[in-house]
Amino acid sequence: MLRTCSVLLVVLACGIGPAGAQSTRREALEQQRAARAADAEPYEPGSLEGALLYVERSRVVERMFGTQDGWYPAVGSVKRGGGFALGAGWRRHFARERLLFNTVGAWTIRGYRTGRVEVRLPRLARDRLEFGVRARHSYFPQEDYYGIGAGSLKADRADYLFSETELAGFGIYRPIPWLSWGAQVAHLSPSIRAGTDSRYPDIANQFTPSTAPGLASQPNFVEVGTLVDVDYRDQPGNPRSGGRYAMILARVSDRNGSEYDYSRVSAVAEQYFPVFDKKRAFAVRVVAHHYSPDGGATVPFYYQPTVGGRDTVRGYSDFRFRDNNALVLNAEYRWEAFAGLDMALFYDRGTVGHHWSDLSLSDMKQSYGISFRFNTYKAVFMRADIAFGGEGTRTYLAFGAPLKIERYLR
């Protein structure tokens, strides 16, 4: 109505027809403008526009997904299966942005919580060098354990509380944009207690230290590791071409003895094959973990690699299988429905084994499904995966891109 009236006013008043009692067109238009000048008022945005301008002005997006100084909301998840997380953080750059202080805490509806304080030097040597230290505390009260090995039973699901305090220092060197080399030292203080999920038995009632290594006691650990990362994907947050190849070597030492000393090697290879100007893409990924305990030692169950869930074999629940070795294969066919939505058909296979030689390509857990990814050109900000096969239909609502190698980095 408002705009129709406005249009009507203008149609009647200007060049379409004669205007008022003026002797010239110029006079008519001048009078019209003089009348408008009397009513001129500053523009007032409506509620939606005002809200979006506020978001822009307050740099909310940069706070959530970038490194904007000040308070920021932490939204998403703190741990697979931990539920939707909400929290807040505060960060501040110093010394011409060469030093960053950041602290963040988040809670989930299932009682998971985590807090982190870190200091980083992210812009050394023209962005080629980075150092940092961090302290992190995690409290995950409803973790799932099904036993060791690919033959573990769904019915054996037990519940435990995992908490851990980590103190770490790291350095990363990027001589060229697509190559990174990193090293890290971390002190870990894990703790296992009774879980809070009343639907499942407590781990101590269902398993023993022999069927759940590390259940009896949790020593402190020191992990020293290194990472080589070749990453030439086009958009790391939403890749459609290129590839990433990374390997992590780490030594984990039991600070109270040698019962849980082990070494680990994790390797990830992912490659994207685009067609039709990247509007379609085939993605393949292989992830392999080899955790090797020292003679007479074991790998504690809570640090073992796992298979199952939103980042591995999606037809199984998170952490469904675990052991010292794991192998995961993923294949996806992705297509762009429109600029803000990608879809994908995926096929996952994975297995675990006590020894590397136990991993059998012919006897792997598998699932398939369809995925909806809400994204920008540069990043996936939310996805919904519906997986079939495995142990029933499973639906995941997750933040961020699938197949993220970061989940294997400490």
Add this chain to the structure above:
Amino acid sequence: MRSRLRFLVASALLFSAAAAASRLAVPQFFPDDPLATDPETADASAVRPWNLSEEYDFIDNTFLDHADHSDVRAFNVNTIDEVPDSSWFTNRIATREMSDDEMVRGPFTDRAPAPGPWTIIAGKTEGITPGLTVRDSAGRDYFVKFDPPSNPEMATGAEVISTRFFHALGYHVPENYLAIVRPEDLRIDPSATVRGVSGRKRPFDGDDLAIVLDKAARREDGTYRVTASLRLPGTDLGPFRYAGTRPDDPNDIYPHEHRRELRGLRVFAAWLNHDDSRSINTRDFLVERDGRHIVWHHLIDFGSTLGSGSTQAQSPRAGNEYIWEARPTFITMLTLGLYVRPWLKVDYPDLAAVGRFEAAYFQPERWKPEYPNPAFENARADDEFWAARRVLAFSNDAIAAVVKTGEYSNPEAASYLTQAIITRRDKILQRWLNGVLPLVDLALSPEGTLTFRNIAVEAKAALAPTGYQVRWFTFDNAAAIATPVGAAVPFEGLAVTAPAALRAAQFVRAELTASHPRFPGWSTPLTVTFRKSDTGWQLVGLERQPTTRQPSAEVAERK
């Protein structure tokens, strides 16, 4: 809000009544019609800068659509259907002789960056388009943009070429100079700042410059090819919108979706693939003219025109589909991606300096910007004809001369681009010269002979019709009533004589039509009105398409 609405409704009704009454008393044509210049005489010094939310602009134009889409003639045309010069538009090509040299000269006023070092006074390292603000040795400020490493010469070439085209077409554009800069000629002013990753401004340093240059195409000799856009004069007021008006600007009386030059921009944007023709790439400045302040309106940033997508080759979607369109989206979803949009299969030349630009698949009427533009959606056949006439005025030589200013090192790039622009021009003429009866230069001689040209036929965009029809009227200007004199008369050729009885009238009106098997728009009556003067008959009225006030079929289909 409700009371304001009631006030407006009441005002509209009162105004309608007053206008209807006054219609009986005032002439249809004033003595000073047709106006050549829009009298923007109100002082606009109270106008305040505003911000535009890009996200809101997308949502508003894609889903909410607050614009008015009545099928009305553009509001700002004069009585002979032309756009008077204004703060929005200056008549250049097609309204006067414009030499190739003048087109090449474009908006440039010999204020290219002066020789010597450039002092960086601000930088932009965030986002995908890095850039610098520099001051040359003469103290002038420029915004400097680079080519992406993947496509040397592409964005800078598109910028300087499109700047000249849009200037010749009549729009106000910045002086975007092509320049070569050596890194050693870039000095950093101690007070230079950049908004860093922290979101706060901090001093701009050598590392920041390195980041900017890392994202730019470096030439073999270590230099960089850039566009240096001279800072526009006046107070920056932010972008203009393609719908509504700026409520604090007293001169802004025409809703922008009903401005002829913004509706017609659709044709030019299609021609030059200016898919980023949205508010964010416009700018208003408060300037002083003749002792008062007015708002001067510009089109800026042509980095995403032709085959350039600024930081990479243009997306194949550009010009072919809005960011959001339900039908192809759902088809693609439901067919698991087996349905491939036709524009994804288009071949482009392997010319990095051109990017993605072609003419074979191009269909003018199907061309689309990034998201719906209300002025483009309102473009009617008369708006498109007005624009197509201007496109027609670019000869092959003129196009080649303008493309040459892109200074492509690969002659094949310039040659391909020239030919593609020529082919797209011809497709535009074929489509949009023929939406209405394409007669121009209508004149009535003192002896009563009406003459005209058919520019679609002259441009070989249509075959000549077998004949025309004319119906004559006397016109009572005071009462705005046309009285027919006889029935419609068929005639052949480009001239017809008025009945002798009309020669004594003060105003004579003629209604012309033609029939064409391919172009139904030719049957829409073209109405011309002449006023007797001391020297003969003066054209004072011309209307190519009547107003229905309901969205026309064409506009409705586009929406």
